[in-house]
Amino acid sequence: MIETRHLTKIFGLNTAVDDVSFSVDKGEVLGFLGPNAAGKSTTMRMITGFLPPTSGTVVVGGHDIVEDSLPARKMIGYLPENAPVYPDMTVTGFLDFVAGIRGFRGKNKGRRVEDTIKRCFLGDVRHQTVNTLSKGFKQRVCFAQSILPDPAYLVMDEPTDGLDPNQKHEVRAMIREMARDKAIILSTHNLEEVDAICTRAIIIAGGRILADDTPEKLKARSSLHGAVRFTVRKVGGEDLKRDLIDVRGVSDARILEETDSHITIRVYPEEKGVPPGEAVLSYFMDRRRPVEAFQVEEGRLDAVFRLVTTDDMGEDEP
Ligand SMILES: Nc1ncnc2c1ncn2[C@@H]1O[C@H](COP(=O)(O)OP(=O)(O)O)[C@@H](O)[C@H]1O
Ligand SMILES: [Mg+2]
Helix, strand or coil: CEEEEEEEEEECCEEEEEEEEEEECCCCEEEEECCCCCCHHHHHHHHCCCCCCCEEEEEECCEECCCCHHHHHHCEEEECCCCCCCCCCEHHHHHHHHHHHCCCCHHHHHHHHHHHHHHCCCHHHCCCEHHHCCHHHHHHHHHHHHHCCCCCEEEEECCCCCCCHHHHHHHHHHHHHHHHHCEEEEEECCHHHHHHHCCEEEEEECCEEEEEECHHHHHCCCCCCCCEEEEEECCCCCCHHHHHHCCCCEEEEEEEEECCCEEEEEEEECCCCCCCHHHHHHHHHHCCCCEEEEEECCCCHHHHHHHHHHCCCCCCCC
16 A cells, blocks of 8 residues: 655745645555646655655555655656656666666566566567657656566556557556556546546645545536436427426526537436436427437536636536
């Protein structure tokens, strides 16, 4: 387990990380979400022992990162921001160097390097020097470096930043797979990524934790949560919006799209999280109106993110 206790970092007059406490267990993928300068990277740097905290501490697998740093750091793989990798080394040379400083020797070391090259699909570029690689491959070499020792804990600062959609997909699949027997902390700007791989998300802004919950529960905070979207054939001379607001369980309705033949309308639940889908379906069936499509909205993480980080209570449309 990784546990941060009242973690705080002050740079001059700037409190970059302000009393941050949380813990992450094996099997969890914790996503750090926050605007720029929120304190995500600084928190990760303190967790990995790269920066000393101003106050508070981090306990990694029972070892204090300040008092008992080496055993703590041995258990962590770290992918820092912007993939710092020695530019003049070849991919194999760099990973061999990393395996060495991670304490692997002899045959074991060779196996470790080969295994990592294979897992990270680096075979084709293994003899290239790092400075000749594209940004995506450089990122992948740094990713490889972080998982090489098969650490119990992984801390990854924007692991998919700068990757193309296929590479993102691969990296996410790898993270999901590794999560089974590791505790993983990653930071991202990408809300889709949180949905795709994180079991938990911490929203951080101004160095403080503003929310700590599962992606599902966070989405449930969205005003869209439990709303239902219907597309039906249009009928002349009616006020569908007004009619639907009268249906039981519906608090409001909003027309999203109107063409010559069809209308798409969203109905909002009276009670949060109780979608009025059935009542509205009955309304249409009673009138023999074919429903072409309908969809219950889960809520949107980006709306919740905005709500939590800016107090923007505005509509999270469309
Ligand atoms: N080494 C440093 N010296 C001074 N200020 C820093 C340093 N590193 C980060 N900061 C400041 O701390 C705040 C948080 O930065 P950072 O942790 O990088 O945010 P994030 O990763 O969420 O974008 C920012 O205001 C940044 O300018
Ligand atoms: Mg950062």
